[in-house]
Structures are given as C-alpha cells and as structure tokens.
Amino acid sequence: MTREQWGALQEQICNTIGQNNYKTWIKPLSFVGISDRGVVTLNAPTSFFGSYVSQNFGDMLLAQISTMAPQVRRIAYEVAAANGAAAAPSPATEVEEVKPAETPAPKELPGAPLDARFTFDTFVVGKPNELAHAAAKRVAEGGPVTFNPLFLYGGVGLGKTHLMHAIAHELSARNPQLTVLYLSAEQFMYRFVQALRERKMMDFKEMFRSVDVLMVDDVQFIAGKDSTQEEFFHTFNALVDQNKQIIISADRAPDEIKDLENRIRSRLQSGLVVDLHPTDYELRLGILQSKVETYRSMYPSLEIENGVLEFLAHRISTNVRVLEGALTRLFAFASLVGKPINMDLVQDSLSDVLRASERKISIDEIQRKVAEHYNIRLSDMIGPKRVRTFARPRQIAMYLCKQLTSRSLPEIGRRFGGRDHTTVMHGVRRIEELRQSDGQIDEDVEMLRRALEA
Numbered sequence: 001m002t003r004e005q006w007g008a009l010q011e012q013i014c015n016t017i018g019q020n021n022y023k024t025w026i027k028p029l030s031f032v033g034i035s036d037r038g039v040v041t042l043n044a045p046t047s048f049f050g051s052y053v054s055q056n057f058g059d060m061l062l063a064q065i066s067t068m069a070p071q072v073r074r075i076a077y078e079v080a081a082a083n084g085a086a087a088a089p090s091p092a093t094e095v096e097e098v099k100p101a102e103t104p105a106p107k108e109l110p111g112a113p114l115d116a117r118f119t120f121d122t123f124v125v126g127k128p129n130e131l132a133h134a135a136a137k138r139v140a141e142g143g144p145v146t147f148n149p150l151f152l153y154g155g156v157g158l159g160k161t162h163l164m165h166a167i168a169h170e171l172s173a174r175n176p177q178l179t180v181l182y183l184s185a186e187q188f189m190y191r192f193v194q195a196l197r198e199r200k201m202m203d204f205k206e207m208f209r210s211v212d213v214l215m216v217d218d219v220q221f222i223a224g225k226d227s228t229q230e231e232f233f234h235t236f237n238a239l240v241d242q243n244k245q246i247i248i249s250a251d252r253a254p255d256e257i258k259d260l261e262n263r264i265r266s267r268l269q270s271g272l273v274v275d276l277h278p279t280d281y282e283l284r285l286g287i288l289q290s291k292v293e294t295y296r297s298m299y300p301s302l303e304i305e306n307g308v309l310e311f312l313a314h315r316i317s318t319n320v321r322v323l324e325g326a327l328t329r330l331f332a333f334a335s336l337v338g339k340p341i342n343m344d345l346v347q348d349s350l351s352d353v354l355r356a357s358e359r360k361i362s363i364d365e366i367q368r369k370v371a372e373h374y375n376i377r378l379s380d381m382i383g384p385k386r387v388r389t390f391a392r393p394r395q396i397a398m399y400l401c402k403q404l405t406s407r408s409l410p411e412i413g414r415r416f417g418g419r420d421h422t423t424v425m426h427g428v429r430r431i432e433e434l435r436q437s438d439g440q441i442d443e444d445v446e447m448l449r450r451a452l453e454a
C-alpha cells in the first residue's frame with residue numbers, strides 16, 4: 001500500500017459512503033505508511049476523529065484498502081503532528097505506528113490503542129474457543145482476582161488479541177477508574193530500552209507497577225531477550241504481589257516457548273492457562289455470518305447468494321484473519337462492480353486465497369466417488385449419454401468440482417468429456433435448485449461432500 005494507492009482509492013470510497021460522509025470523515029485523513037506487519041497508519045486530526053472513523057468506517061476502509069493491498073490487516077489512527085506533516089513511520093516498529101489510540105489509553109500510559117471492534121459482542125463463541133472465552137469473561141467481570149495470570153495461547157489469527165481487547169473494554173466500562181494497560185511484548189521491550197537509554201528506569205518501574213490490570217500480547221517475543229525478560233519478571237511479581245490482574249497471550253503454551261527463563265515459565269503457568277483451538281467449520285461459518293451482518297449496514301443493497309459463506313467456511317480454514325479478509329475483499333469487489341456476491345465473484349476475486357488454502361481434492365477423485373455412489377461407470381459419467389441415470393450424477397459431480405476445487409468452469413467442462421462451460425454452469429445451477437427442493441439430493445450431496453473432505 002502506497003500513498004498513491006490511497007489517493008487512487010478516494011473516489012471509490014466517496015462513491016461508497018457519499019459525498020458528505022467522505023468530506024467530513026475521510027478527506028481529512030492522510031496516509032502515513034504501512035508496517036511490515038500489515039498495519040496501515042492514517043493520520044487523523046484528533047483522537048476522537050480517529051476513533052469515530054474506526055468505529056463507523058473502519059471495516060469499509062479495510063475492505064477498500066484490501067482490494068489494492070490484500071496484505072493489510074489493520075488500520076491504526078495517528079493524531080496529526082504539530083506541523084501537520086505526515087512523517088513516514090519509523091522502520092516497522094509497531095510501537096510507533098500505534099501510539100495514539102483509537103480509544104486512547106488513559107493517564108498517558110504507554111499502551112497500544114484498543115480496537116473498538118474487538119468486544120465480547122463481536123466475538124463468536126464455538127467449541128474451539130469456549131473455554132478461553134469463558135475465562136476471559138470471568139476476568140472481565142472484575143471481581144476478586146482468582147487466577148493470575150490468565151494465559152491465553154493459540155495459533156495465528158485465532159482471536160487472542162480480540163479477547164484481550166474485549167476484556168480491557170469491559171473492565172473499563174464497568175469501572176472507568178481502573179487503569180488497564182494493554183501492550184505487546186515488543187512494546188514492553190521498546191519502552192524498557194527507551195527508559196534505560198534516557199535513564200528513566202524509576203519512572204518506568206513506577207508506571208508499570210501503578211496499573212490495575214496489565215495485558216501483554218505475544219509474550220513469546222521476549223524469549224531470548226535477557227534483560228527484558230528480567231524486567232518483565234520483576235514487573236510481573238510486583239503486580240501479582242499487589243493482587244493486580246495480569247493477562248498474557250502467546251502463540252504457544254508456556255512450556256513450548258524456547259529461550260524463556262524457567263522462573264518466568266513457571267510464573268506464567270501459575271494461573272490459568274487456556275488455549276484457543278483451531279477453528280471448526282461451524283465457528284468459521286458463525287464468524288462469517290456475524291461479519292455479514294456488519295457489512296449489511298455498509299452495503300445495504302448487496303446480495304449474497306446461498307452457499308457462498310458455506311464455501312468460504314469450508315475452504316479457508318487457516319485462520320480467522322484470512323477468512324475475514326476474504327469476505328472483506330468480496331464485499332469490496334462486489335460493490336465495485338455492482339454485482340451480487342456469488343460463486344463466480346468468489347472465484348474471480350479470491351483466486352489467490354483459494355489457491356493458498358487449496359484442499360487436495362481433485363476432479364478425478366470427485367468423479368470416482370460420485371460414480372461409485374450412484375453405481376455407474378466412470379466412462380458413463382464422463383461420456384455423452386444424457387439419460388437421467390447418468391446426467392444427474394454428472395451434474396452433482398460438476399457441482400462438487402465447483403464447490404470443492406478452484407477449477408474454472410471451462411476447465412471442469414474439459415474434464416467432463418470436453419463439455420462447454422455453459423453446460424457446467426447449467427449443471428451447477430440445477431443442483432443448487434434441487435438442493436432446495438429435493439431433500440434426497442440435498443442429503444446425497446452433503447454426504448458426498450463430507451466423504452470427499454474426510
């Protein structure tokens with residue numbers, strides 16, 4: 001993402017949200033830069049302004065930006081410098097790019113901004129994350145500290161940061177006096193090094209020891225960094241002694257973090273350690289459905305055809321960020337070209353994402369499985385005969401090829417005895433209709449899909 005690309009997006013943004021909104025809220029923003037971690041920083045006149053834009057237009061902006069720069073994960077809003085200059089952020093430090101807050105951290109604490117969208121309301125609960133969610137909820141109630149620290153861990157993009165921000169939002173809403181400090185382990189280190197450099201260690205210690213709740217994200221970052229670990233250990237102990245709540249996240253369990261001092265490891269394990277499991281199909285579908293609800297208010301006229309969300313939930317199982325990014329891109333493309341969101345648009349706009357998450361299901365495999373199920377020969381499935389006994393299984397196989405592989409319609413047609421892509425399209429549509437009206441076909445297709453994906 002470059003300043004020029006941001007400039008090029010302006011017209012489309014204006015068309016999406018209307019002249020008035022655009023002039024009031026988007027035009028005053030300026031592009032600052034993008035970090036290696038995919039965080040785009042925009043300069044806003046005030047922190048209220050940044051916060052308003054984040055809450056009301058954040059998803060739309062991310063959608064628009066991702067049409068040009070799919071690697072973008074998040075937008076941070078920086079408050080304009082005194083001279084108004086939009087300086088480039090210093091080299092890829094998350095610390096710089098997130099300094100001023102979407103929801104400013106209280107009392108000049110060196111925390112990172114909280115993402116206004118990461119609340120318990122927007123967190124979808126399913127089997128893989130129910131324990132982590134319940135633990136987070138308990139901590140967010142604020143009562144007496146029962147487990148300290150709460151240690152949340154899990155793979156990339158499974159909701160650790162979302163849950164931490166949700167806890168911070170809720171604690172602050174319940175008790176605005178509370179000092180809740182959220183920052184990444186990287187920022188902790190940065191502050192520590194800065195304090196050393198500026199000979200302000202006393203201030204540093206005092207400040208960290210004065211918070212009521214400390215949240216440190218991605219703690220695995222401090223592994224192998226000896227003096228930062230040491231300082232972290234002292235901060236940790238001082239807060240636990242005062243019975244202050246600590247919440248930590250990492251990408252793996254404490255005993256799997258290499259180069260972590262043993263005394264820190266055992267401290268981290270001394271509270272409640274819960275993991276966020278990889279998502280399952282139901283959770284992914286739930287997240288997509290809840291996201292669609294958010295998008296509906298932004299793009300009220302956009303249609304989303306049946307089967308699209310289910311397809312995405314099946315196909316993109318890597319992490320929620322990728323899943324959300326795919327949906328965001330779909331909405332942006334659909335609004336750009338003024339078309340409904342259907343499987344063709346999915347194939348056109350998400351081919352890279354789909355390729356990356358390609359399951360190893362081949363057209364051959366689908367043809368064989370379907371032929372076997374309907375007890376017909378493979379040669380009849382592919383051959384020219386049009387009798388229903390062969391035609392229906394053939395259409396089902398075509399439908400499954402479209403659903404479970406990222407092959408184009410012409411390619412599928414070629415693999416079914418050199419048929420035209422319109423024949424494939426007709427077949428796919430027919431099965432879509434029949435799935436609505438014929439319970440037996442619907443059941444057969446679902447069973448075949450499961451068998452193929454098993």
Ligand SMILES: Nc1ncnc2c1ncn2[C@@H]1O[C@H](COP(=O)(O)OP(=O)(O)OP(=O)(O)O)[C@@H](O)[C@H]1O
Pocket residue numbers: 118122123124125129154155156157158159160161162163251287320321324
């Ligand atoms: N259960 C969920 N419900 C709704 N949104 C979710 C859920 N899980 C993850 N997300 C969304 O997925 C995206 C990635 O989540 P988050 O940043 O919390 O992941 P993370 O575990 O902290 O990843 P990383 O290890 O990269 O820091 C966010 O936009 C978040 O809102």
